[in-house]
Amino acid sequence: MKYLWDTNTAIYYLQQQFPISAEQFMDAIIAESTPCISAITEIELLCWKAPTERDAEVLKNFIDSIFVIELEQPIKLRTADIRKQHKIKLPDAIIAATAIVYNLTLITRNIKDFQNVNDLKYVNPWNR
DSSP states (O other), rough: OOOEEEHHHHHHHTTTTTOHHHHHHHHHHHHSOOOEHHHHHHHHHHHSOSSSEEEEEEEHHHHSSSEEEEHHHHHHHHHHHHHHHSSOOHHHHHHHHHHTTOOOOEOOOOOHHHOOOOTEEEOGGGOO
């Protein structure tokens, strides 16, 4: 695993809303390894109201086929450190901490939410 998908990345992927260059970038990542998300992203995806039954089925199949990193103690401790240092929402801090603890690059469109977090590597597929 090299990448951790942010919630927005998973949703854009599932809805096939990437521009061509971002889609090619994501296809290359998927060819290389199984998608990986944090437990927070899993929860956020499960809360997502799919427009159709087919969308709900696609979401379920996606979650069943990927690797989910659970909320383990090192992630909790790093999340607390991030929240003490930065004004960042708790879900975003957990996602950032997950990427840092597992030495993964976060794939997100919301760079501004994460840009001040120390030691976090991130990439925006729309800028590929």
